[in-house]
Every structure is written in structure tokens, then in C-alpha cells.
Amino acid sequence: MLREGDLVYLLDEKGLRHWATIKKAMIRVEGLGVVDGSKLVGKESGSIISVANKTLWVLRPGTPELMESIERGPQVIGRKDAATIVQRLDLKCGDLVIEGGVGSGSLTTALLNAVRPEGKVISVELREEFAAKAKRNIMRTDLGKNWELRIGDVRTIQLGLKADAVVLDIPDPWEAVDSATMMMKGGGRFCAYVPNMNQVESTVMKLRASSFVEIDALENIQRAIEVHPGGVRPSFDVLGHTGYIVFARRTIREREANS
Numbered sequence: 001m002l003r004e005g006d007l008v009y010l011l012d013e014k015g016l017r018h019w020a021t022i023k024k025a026m027i028r029v030e031g032l033g034v035v036d037g038s039k040l041v042g043k044e045s046g047s048i049i050s051v052a053n054k055t056l057w058v059l060r061p062g063t064p065e066l067m068e069s070i071e072r073g074p075q076v077i078g079r080k081d082a083a084t085i086v087q088r089l090d091l092k093c094g095d096l097v098i099e100g101g102v103g104s105g106s107l108t109t110a111l112l113n114a115v116r117p118e119g120k121v122i123s124v125e126l127r128e129e130f131a132a133k134a135k136r137n138i139m140r141t142d143l144g145k146n147w148e149l150r151i152g153d154v155r156t157i158q159l160g161l162k163a164d165a166v167v168l169d170i171p172d173p174w175e176a177v178d179s180a181t182m183m184m185k186g187g188g189r190f191c192a193y194v195p196n197m198n199q200v201e202s203t204v205m206k207l208r209a210s211s212f213v214e215i216d217a218l219e220n221i222q223r224a225i226e227v228h229p230g231g232v233r234p235s236f237d238v239l240g241h242t243g244y245i246v247f248a249r250r251t252i253r254e255r256e257a258n259s
């Protein structure tokens with residue numbers, strides 16, 4: 001049941017989402033005007049409500065909607081790539097993940113959802129203004145409890161922890177492979193997200209020269225299908241390119257194992 005303080009969206013008949021945090025008072029909702037919040041308290045997600053003669057569905061957002069609705073700054077990692085990253089990093093409740101380059105916190109949202117309620121994501125971000133934006137985006141959700149945000153350079157930072165996974169979305173991830181290695185468990189999973197092929201090459205070369213195995217790179221292509229009676233075909237609006245994703249697993253070198 002929906003309660004005061006819950007973040008919801010009101011879906012209109014055109015498919016537009018109008019966001020609101022529930023309170024037992026009149027709430028100003030962008031694109032709708034004023035909504036009586038007490039009408040939402042106690043409703044089940046998916047219920048129908050009526051506002052100013054408009055029919056709306058009140059829905060509790062999940063990770064896909066939260067990622068789509070964030071306040072954007074630098075280029076974000078979208079749903080299709082985040083889903084692949086979460087699955088390939090084998091993230092689960094209780095895992096510790098270190099993220100380099102938080103940006104707007106889009107990927108962070110997916111990482112936090114995968115490791116909660118017992119896991120943790122530590123995000124390292126170079127720039128204060130992006131950290132502040134990511135903080136706003138995460139703190140409007142209930143994902144913040146499992147999150148730590150550090151201002152710093154992931155290429156040099158040492159956290160004194162051994163993470164299950166390290167994921168980097170920075171321009172030069174190969175420069176962060178050494179610090180990532182130090183912060184990962186043996187068998188831990190590494191991921192780097194980059195928009196250009198030359199960045200893939202530099203990252204893979206560095207991983208091959210370091211203690212990583214099962215290194216592979218991929219591009220994730222997805223097409224939406226438009227469904228009309230008698231006319232079902234791929235959408236014309238194909239997102240041409242997002243990014244390439246490099247994955248690898250950390251091994252323990254003999255010298256390290258004996259030390």
C-alpha cells in the first residue's frame with residue numbers, strides 16, 4: 001500500500017509520467033496541477049485515480065522508471081546497458097561494489113537495486129557538481145541507505161576494502177585498472193563502459209597485461225518493436241550507439257598469494 005513519503009508517478013492516458021512524493025495535503029504535480037495527496041495514501045500501486053476529469057494510474061517506480069527520470073548531467077548509462085552490467089557482474093544482495101565516475105547516478109541506481117538490502121555501493125566521483133546531482137537523484141529514492149559517495153580520483157584512490165566488483169565509467173579506465181585491482185577480491189568482476197573503440201583497446205590491453213582473465217568486450221544493440229494491428233515492425237527511432245562494455249575477472253598472482 002502507498003504511504004506518505006513514497007515517491008510515485010501518475011501515468012496519464014497518453015503515457016506521460018507525472019512525479020509526486022505522497023503527503024496528506026494538496027500536492028503540486030508538474031503537468032497536472034494540484035492533486036489531493038490524501039487520495040493516494042492507502043492505494044495499491046496500479047490503482048486508478050481521477051484528477052480534474054483525467055484518468056490516471058498511480059504507480060510505484062522501479063529501477064527502470066527511476067533511471068529514465070533522473071536529472072541528467074553527463075552522458076548516462078541507460079537501461080539496456082545497465083541490465084547487462086548488473087547481470088555480467090553477477091550482482092546480488094550483500095555484494096560490495098565500487099563505482100568510478102558517478103555522473104548523474106543512473107547506473108548507480110541499478111547497482112544499488114541489485115545489492116540491497118545488505119550490500120553496498122561506494123561511488124567515487126571527481127567533480128563536486130556531478131556528485132551533488134547524483135546525490136539528488138539517489139536521495140529522492142529509498143536506495144540511499146546502501147550508498148556511500150566519495151569525492152576523489154578512482155585512478156589513485158585506495159579504500160582499504162576488497163570489493164566483489166568494480167565498475168568504471170570514466171574516459172580513461174585503463175588508468176584505473178591498477179587501483180581497481182587493489183580494491184577487488186580474487187575472482188572479483190571488473191567492468192568498464194566507454195563510448196569509443198580506441199578506449200576499448202587501451203582498456204583490454206591493460207587488463208591483459210595485469211592480473212585479469214576472461215576479458216571480453218561487447219556492444220549491446222536493442223530495437224524496440226512497434227505493434228499496430230496488422231503492422232508490427234522495429235521502431236524507426238533506433239538509438240544508433242551508446243557505449244562498449246569491457247568485462248574481466250581478477251585473479252591472484254602467485255607472488256600476491258604467498259605474501
Ligand SMILES: C[S@@+](CC[C@H](N)C(=O)[O-])C[C@H]1O[C@@H](n2cnc3c(N)ncnc32)[C@H](O)[C@@H]1O
Binds near residue numbers: 100170
Ligand atoms: C559519463 S559520466 C558517468 C555517468 C554515470 N555512469 C551514469 O550512468 O549516470 C563520467 C563521470 O566520471 C567522472 N570522472 C571522470 N574521471 C574520473 C576519475 N578519474 N575518478 C572519478 N570520477 C571520474 C566525471 O566527472 C563524470 O561525472
